[in-house]
Amino acid sequence: MSAAPGRESGHRALAALDIVLARKPERDDDRLSEATAELTKFRDAIIAEQRGGGVRSANDRQHLAHLNAVLSVVLGVHFPLGETPWDELQKARDWLSDLVRTS
């Protein structure tokens, strides 16, 4: 498929998450906010394209589901319930990396 809309935002979110992970276990609120904002832009761009008739396959829809999952994990680190899920953030970061690379 062609380059996903908002992919640049995905790259910026990835960079922010790399900084967050490098600084763990200290929680970097500013970088987490930045990652959230960029992921949201990435997500909104995909939604806009899908609403405009850009969905060509179940795989495209899956991209959005995966991106939403990444966003949920980032929020879970930013606003944790008890223990911060660092391992899951690493997984989410890798998932995002795949999304950005393959989209």
Next chain:
Amino acid sequence: MALWDLANSDCIIEMGSNLAENHPVGFRFVVEAQRRGATVIHIDPRYTRTSALADIYAPIRSGSDIAFLGGMIRHILENDLWFRDFALAYTNISHIIEEGYGDPEQNEGLFSGYDPVAGTYSQDTWQYAGKTVPSPVAEHRVQSQENSSDEGAAFESMTKSPPPQDPTLQHPNCVYQIMRRHYARYTPEMVERVTSCPKDLFVRITEIFARNSGREKTGAFTYAVGWTHHSTGVQIIRAASIIQGLLGNIGRPGGGIMALRGHVSIQGSTDIPTLYNMLPTYLPQPNVFHDHATVDRYLATETPPTGWWSNMPKYVISLLKAWYGEAATRENGWGYQFLPKLTGDASQEPMTMAMSDRVVKGQFILGQNPAVGAVNSELVERGFANLEWMVVRDFAMTETANFWQQGHRVRKGEVRPEEIGTEMFFLPAAMPGEKDGSVTNTSRLVQWHDVVCEAPGDSRSDLWFIVHLGRRLKELYRDSTEPKDRAIQALTWDYALRGEKQEPDAEAVLREINGQTVADGKQVADYRELKDDGSTACGGWMYCGIFPETGKNLSRSRRPDGPGESGAHLGWAWTWPLNRRTLYNRASADPAGKPWSERKKMIWWDEAQAKWTGNDVPDFLADKRPDYRPDWSKRPHGMDALGGDDPFIMEADGKCALFVPSGLKDGPLPTHYEPIESPVRNPLYPKQQRNPTAKLWGRPGNELHDTADPRFPYVFTTFRLTEMHCGGIATRVMPHTAELQPEAFVEISPELAASLRIRHLGWTVISTLRGEVEVRAMVTERLKPFRIDGREVHQIGMPWVYGWQGYARGDVANVLLAITGDANTSIHSTKAITCNIRPGRKARPDVLGQSEART
């Protein structure tokens, strides 16, 4: 305890509440207690009508409650004022704690197990020696993975033997000795230094309360958000529960801690929750990061093996059957995967920030006015402005519904209405008298009300809105093949609709909550009939029995006790669970099952009938003998692991927890920390200024003040008014209530007013780093300067119930507040922040030319 049971108290301490003004209906029971000879004490920063009607008033600085209550605990322990027979038998005062336990007294204000980077505690060293204690399943249990690494195996330690105890109380790590060391420095002198309450007055109050407790007498606390809205809110209430456990004031007539709720059905909205982190009636919401991948693993992890909560699987599976009906099968784990799983804190505060960050795209707002009622109002408005759509349902225009037109940022000229892209839907809502339904109030009392008159025009009940929204969603997703849409497809949503407006049958909802047997649809009469095999369906196990058979809605019952009856009023409406008015009422009898005294009897063991009986529904197995003891050789589970003299059946060991080994995020004992913003250093722990686990979220627009910041030298608190209901809109739009409190104001002491040249009814500007408001000054002796740690500290107070809508208007106090959270509940701090105040008006004009306040 029942609200009316306050009349049976011999002493009532009202603290963190202004009962006379904010709960005037319930206050009559305090008046009745006083008429019968009780001593009524009000402890509060402001002198209010509650103070005026009390026998004793004690002023304390906002946010210093734990210093006061900790001082009471110390005084009770050191002077042997506690009810020894009660506390030794029914609390964990003699339990021995792990050797590695470290107290803030040894560790500069921190308990053992603190991780300074994460800002969280490990609870390993807080356990009973050799045990891993599950916390009672409750509202916020799910926030930590207490035991998920071993699927609950460690909790099995509770089935091997009773927790180690030393009834002589000499063991250095028994709870009694730990508490004595922990509170040793909370002397009357220290109480005065931290709270400003004169030490002699403090001692007098403590001794009066202790004297009015014991076999023959009982005392009660009443509290409201004056306790909860702090970064230590949960621990303030805990401190009161320690006092009540020590004095034997739990589970007995006139004894208890009365949580005064903000409006009529807030209790109900916790039971059948609008909260994000629990399922109905206090079952934990599954968490994707915990060992909750399947229903079996979720239940294995979360179910305590001992005590009443061992029944949790019956309640969870019956709930899933109620929600998903035939789509919930043993094969698919009873539809467990239809439930959303938590990933983090989704309470109001993080969601406000998520709105600002455009994560959240739309919001429904029903029965709430967050533009006025939520902290950091301007940040809230920024969040609203980043939504794609917002639906507000109310019976009058609210500030939330027209933030885009007249909000703070619009009036400051920061943004124009046409630049806000949020699509607004404002829908008219029916008022209480225009709909059927129930309210669950302070005392867990569920009362039904019938529609009185038809709602006008397009106004509809909230039930109508939710039911029809659900029907449309189900229709929308009917043909979807996406797995994620299965939850909506599976949901049972077959409420009968009536009349031209297609109003749902509210009693059908209550019947669903009550529960039924799946095979024949027969109503279940008692939660002990619920099963974990899919044969019963129940929407909220604690409400089971409210609708025990067709046509019998017990919340409709209105039969009060007459003269000569017990006064429990068991025929007035219905109280969960099982119409029981006083929880843990087994404690009203001594270990042998006899009432502690004739005067204070409630339930007792009837040997002839071999069952518990009395004036209330027993909160115990009806036929469990007082002399029953667990047979530890058989590894007892459930209620078999609790003795016949263990009244606190929701706890894993049946004891009242003076010391909490599991479940609290900020320590096993209440400890005084200063509020997140304070003008003074912590006199008790100079190296630990504030609660180390408090939730703080730094971001532009939500900056916090440093301790003793000279720019913000005053303590600021917010409060409600008798004449204004909650967020105010319901009463601000009514001329007859609006004229009673026509505009916002700030209460300020004559001393502070004189020093700042502020005159009575003159304009003032109050400011924080979050924003500023202007209101007229109410210069009043109801406020006095405090003397804290040797220096004068001034406090001011402002009602938070005003906005720019209605006849009675005024600046929104919550503009001044920051978004922060208690570690346990995420509740914000509204009662003790710092601020500045000056005479005059705001420098920046209102571009709409319509100041919130009347000029």
